[in-house]
Amino acid sequence: MLQLVLFNVTNGLIIGAFYVLMALGVAMILNLSNVINFAHGNFLALGGYFAFTLLPYFGFWGALIAAPLIVAALGIIIERLFVRRVYNRDPVYSLLLTFGFSFIIQDVCRYIWGASGLPLTVPASLSQGLSRDLFFITGYRVFMMAVVLIAIVGLFAFLRYTRTGVRIRAGTLDLDTVAALGINVRLLRSLNFAVGIYLAGLAGVLASGQIGLNPNMGDDLLLPAFIAIIVGGVGSLTGTLLGGLLIGVASALTTVFFPSASEAVIYVIMALVLLVRPRGLFGEEGLLT
Amino acid sequence: MSVAIAGVASRRRGERDWLTTAVIALALLTVPLWLPWVGGYTALASHVLVMGLVAMALNFLLGFTGVMSFGHAAYFGLGAYGTGLTLRYVSDSTMLALLAGILLGGIAGTVLGALIARRRGVYFAMVTIAFGQIFYYIAYSWNDFTGGYDGLRGFSRQPLQIGPLVIDIQNNGTLFYYFVLTVFAVSVALMAFILASPFGRTLLAIRENQRRARFLGIPVDRHIWLSFSISCFFAGTAGALYALLNNFADPTALHYSLSGEIVIMVVMGGMRAFWGPLVGAAVFVVLQDYVSSMTVNWMSFIGLMFVAVVLFFPRGLLGILRRRREA
Structure with a gap:
């Protein structure tokens, strides 16, 4: 029993890490x-496929470093050519635009790499179990957690200690003022978009090492990501971080006791949060609500 | 500007709206006469009406209340499942099944709407998507009852019985088309009636300027909730017809991808025009039918269509026509 719980908590932490x-x-x-990127899961899949190629x-190791960067570069191109045009229009247009890209990227992946699943081989040094009793804690899982942790710490350090990061945080609060202070907001948005897409690409490479590749591998992560944001509170990255971990572990623990409700529990959490604290756990009053 | 358009409608404009309505009514009534000449089939026309209805239902919210639901497939799909499950397990009355579908979609929308209605903007969209997916997972995982991934089969629409009169909508596609058209017409008339009522006018006021509407004493949150619920009842109606049309209901009818398609129908036809979503639905359904029979890469075509509409035709087809006439 203990082993079963441990197994699922481990799973939950890993799933939660990807949600985050x-x-x-x-x-x-x-x-x-102010753009909901519907294609985010498809950028994740692209990350995996680029790594595969x-x-x-x-x-x-080369693929792990290069693939997310290539995806981020592609993200910049799409942002510059398309997404930028809808920033100042009704949000329905940015939703539809990224929605269209999610269809296109998924179809292109299917066209180039085929509809059936592909494996991404990880180095043998990572794929062994660490001990016989805890066979499910493979080296690769520990490695994934470590990379995710580094990425998250890196992101928060970037936002806190670099000039660009501070500008991004300031822009989140009041973009007009940031622009009035002479900062190139267009560049800032491009860069911010690229960072977001980079994270998706990185998640894609890591995930394909564990579960393999298929054209719609990112779709199952998109909705939990939305829910993590809603639960954590729009506007707060710390909230998003904790929200993602919370629903990941909650859904994994539910798997132990009541397997068929493991999907449902994250929606229950969301409904409860919206009932009790509509702005989300760490959300700020009045922001986007 | 739009307030002026919506509020102080000129007489000429009123006449033109009647003319549009008359043309559309005539075209829909005579579908079985002209459709074969352009290479269509009756089931496709019924499909257009069904999608047109759900698109118009969404536009009640998107175009006339100004809030963006990206989860309308949920209430559409619930309508389909409500109808399918009733026919399969409860009764063989088509009308009862239709009613069950409408109620299931509408009531679910009303309950969830209470949680959703206070959110605004992109956040509103995100919450609607997330809540919409709940029903997808229920239909997907409750295998014994809903048929799971494969969808719900084993039911079919039954002939209508009105007193001694039996209308065989079961086997006669043309009669079924007129049945769909009747439900469509009643729903659309109701929508137009609500929009023309004082309540409908306050919805337009909320769309144009929420803060001002609030200062005028309009209970904005409650009106948005009401509008959301009404919209979900109509979406449920469309879903119920969808189940009757295909004798089938599957989880993709609940998925957020379909929500996105409904939004693009609305935008492609024209958000601010009453009939816009129907035109958008017709174009979308016919194109999808055509492209998916031509190539396996139809998803790219649909995706490119999304991008093209957003970048080049944000006002929609009827929006362009209207602008040209006014210029």
């Missing part, structure tokens, strides 16, 4: 540019 990585990316773009040439 996804949700932080979506939240960054949402907070600064790069792997034979650069090895796993």
Whole structure:
């Protein structure tokens, strides 16, 4: 029993880590540019597929570094050419635009790499179990958690200690003032978009090492990411972080006792939060609500 | 500007609206006569009406109240499941099943609407998407009752019995089309009636300027909730017809992808025009039918259509026509 609980808590932490990585990316773009990126899960899939293609040439480590960067670059191109045009229009247009891109990217993935699942081979040194009793804690899972942790710490450090990061946070609160202070808001938004997409790409590479690749692998993470943001509170990245972990672990623990409700429990959490504290756990009053 | 358009309608404009309505009514009534000539089939026309109805239901909220629901497929799908489950497990009365679908979609919308209505802007959209997915997971995982991933089968619409008169909508596609058209017409007339009422006018006021509406004493949150509920009842109606049309209900009818498609129908046809969503639905359904029979990469085409509409036709087809006439 203890082993079962431990197994599911481990799973929950890993799933939660992916929710967090996804949700932080979506939240960054949402907070600064007021755009819900529907294609975020598809950028995640692209990250995995780029890694799959790069792997034979650069090895796993090279792919892990390069693939998310390429996805982020693609994100910048799409932002500059398309998303930028709808920033100042009714939000329905940015939703529809990213929605369209989610269809296109998914179809392109299917066209190039095929509809059936593909494996992403991870180095043998990572794929062994650490001990016989805790066979489910493989080296790769520990490694994933470590990378996610580094990425999250890196992101928060970036936002806190670099000039660009501070500008992004300021822009989240009041973009007009930031612009009036002479900061290039167009560039800031591009960069912010790229950081968000980078996180998705990174999550994609890590996830494909565990569960393999398929064209709609990111879709199952998109809604939990939204819910993490709603539960944590729109506008607060700390809230998003905790929201993602909360629903990840809650859904994994539900799997132990009541498996068929593991999807449902995250919606129950969301409904409860909206009932008791409509702005979300860490959300600020009046922001976007 | 739009207030002036909506409020102080000129007589010429009123006449033009009547003319549009008359043309659309005539076109819909005579579908079985002209459709074969352009290569269509009756079930496709029924499908257009069903999607047109749900798009108009969404536009009640999006175009006339000014709040953006991105989760309307949920209430559409609930309507479909309500009807399908009733026919399968409870009764073989088509009318009863239709009613069950309408109620299921509408009541679910009313209950969840209470949680959703106080949110605004993108946040509203996000909450509607998230809540909408609940029903997708229920339908998907409750295998024994809903048929799970494969969808709900094993029911079919039954002939209508009105006193001694039996209308065989079960086997006769044309009669079923007229049945759909009747439900469509009643729903649309109701919508137009509500929009023309004082309540409908306050919805327009909320769309134009929420803060001002609040200062005028309009209970904005409650009106948005009401508008959301009304919209969900109509979405449920469309869903119920959808189940009757296909004798089938599946989880994709509840998925947020369909919500996105409904939004694009509305925008493509024109958000500010009453008939816009119907035109958008017709174009979308026919194109989707055509493209998916031509190529396996239809998703890219639909995606490109989304992008093209957003970048080049944000006012929609009827919006463009209207602008040209006014210029």
